[in-house]
Amino acid sequence: MFKYLMGLFIIIALTACERKIINEPPVVEVVDLLPLEEGQFTINNFRVGLTNTGQLSISGLTYEAGLWIGMEKNGEVRGNLVHTQPPYSNYIAEQSGRKIGVYALEAGTLYNADGWPSDLEAPMDRNGPKIYGDKMLWTALLSDTTISEPLVYAYPIKDLLVTAAVYAFNSEDLKDVFFIKYCIKNLSYETWENLRAGFFTDTDIGFSLNNKTAYDSIRQISYTYDTVDFYVAGYKFLETPKNSGVYSHRIMRKNNYINPEFGEYSFKRPEQIMYVLKGLSNDGQPMINPVTNKETLFAFTGDPITRTGWIDSPVDVRSFLSTGEFTLKPREKAWMTVVFVYHKGNNLMNSIKEMKLKIERINANKSLWDIK
Numbered sequence: 001m002f003k004y005l006m007g008l009f010i011i012i013a014l015t016a017c018e019r020k021i022i023n024e025p026p027v028v029e030v031v032d033l034l035p036l037e038e039g040q041f042t043i044n045n046f047r048v049g050l051t052n053t054g055q056l057s058i059s060g061l062t063y064e065a066g067l068w069i070g071m072e073k074n075g076e077v078r079g080n081l082v083h084t085q086p087p088y089s090n091y092i093a094e095q096s097g098r099k100i101g102v103y104a105l106e107a108g109t110l111y112n113a114d115g116w117p118s119d120l121e122a123p124m125d126r127n128g129p130k131i132y133g134d135k136m137l138w139t140a141l142l143s144d145t146t147i148s149e150p151l152v153y154a155y156p157i158k159d160l161l162v163t164a165a166v167y168a169f170n171s172e173d174l175k176d177v178f179f180i181k182y183c184i185k186n187l188s189y190e191t192w193e194n195l196r197a198g199f200f201t202d203t204d205i206g207f208s209l210n211n212k213t214a215y216d217s218i219r220q221i222s223y224t225y226d227t228v229d230f231y232v233a234g235y236k237f238l239e240t241p242k243n244s245g246v247y248s249h250r251i252m253r254k255n256n257y258i259n260p261e262f263g264e265y266s267f268k269r270p271e272q273i274m275y276v277l278k279g280l281s282n283d284g285q286p287m288i289n290p291v292t293n294k295e296t297l298f299a300f301t302g303d304p305i306t307r308t309g310w311i312d313s314p315v316d317v318r319s320f321l322s323t324g325e326f327t328l329k330p331r332e333k334a335w336m337t338v339v340f341v342y343h344k345g346n347n348l349m350n351s352i353k354e355m356k357l358k359i360e361r362i363n364a365n366k367s368l369w370d371i372k
Contacts, residue, residue, distance in 0.1 A: 044176065151270060
């Protein structure tokens with residue numbers, strides 16, 4: 001009898017223990033988020049970086065890239081930009097002494113929401129910080145009003161908030177694809193009109209002096225290609241602020257060796273930010289297509305394969321794509337999303353064709369980028 005009762009007790013105890021093991025949720029590690037001066041992630045052999053001043057870099061693709069925003073109001077021009085001249089940017093991930101920094105996040109990780117700046121439009125879901133893609137860098141940028149020289153950086157837009165999310169997917173079909181999603185918000189109590197936005201990139205693929213820039217005016221894709229090794233890197237606006245559309249693809253030069261009126265040496269004044277956004281030279285003059293000898297808003301629209309139309313010269317290139325005008329009411333926000341695609345095929349024609357096809361497929365698949 002005693003043995004029978006002991007056996008029954010053991011069975012009951014084991015059953016209760018088993019139920020406890022089954023019913024208890026697994027222990028999940030919660031990771032604290034730390035703001036960094038520069039966030040980085042590596043995915044598919046690319047190192048992606050984002051600084052607390054809004055400078056984006058992708059190893060083997062772009063040395064530096066970032067968002068430009070300009071506004072004209074009461075005869076005054078103000079603008080924010082990322083550029084290749086010191087101090088490189090007049091954004092700062094800081095608000096009234098509060099250090100915001102850059103955050104690096106990875107899918108499948110549960111993060112502590114303490115310190116996550118959701119009050120500055122940091123994405124959230126029911127589990128805490130929301131992650132786009134498989135790896136993401138995120139920051140909130142405001143205007144750095146402490147810069148006095150050079151003048152082109154000295155007049156940023158006051159009460160501007162820009163968030164930047166840079167993300168990528170760890171999948172074979174998206175292994176050479178990068179997304180940049182910007183949220184632009186008016187923190188002031190005034191309506192902003194005549195706003196324009198643009199995306200600047202200093203693309204370096206292969207040997208940079210073999211690079212040329214081109215623009216597909218039908219697909220609205222700006223791309224850089226290597227004339228020797230067939231590397232191609234293209235980007236497109238998947239969405240523009242308030243559906244303002246693409247306005248211009250402007251000549252951007254590193255120096256004054258070619259097209260000095262579009263070079264860095266004479267780019268010094270805040271009003272020139274708006275000139276660039278409007279597709280004009282540093283002196284406010286329209287671009288001239290050297291093939292048609294007519295004014296244009298779109299540079300390098302020729303065909304690199306047939307070598308017809310306006311073709312760029314091999315040089316250490318820059319490129320710039322801008323939007324049309326839009327308006328932001330007080331506390332209103334607008335979205336701008338850029339996709340960056342890299343491809344290397346068997347020849348230049350194959351590289352360009354595959355890059356464009358991939359961008360078209362991504363543009364059609366809104367689940368990848370139409371995230372609010």
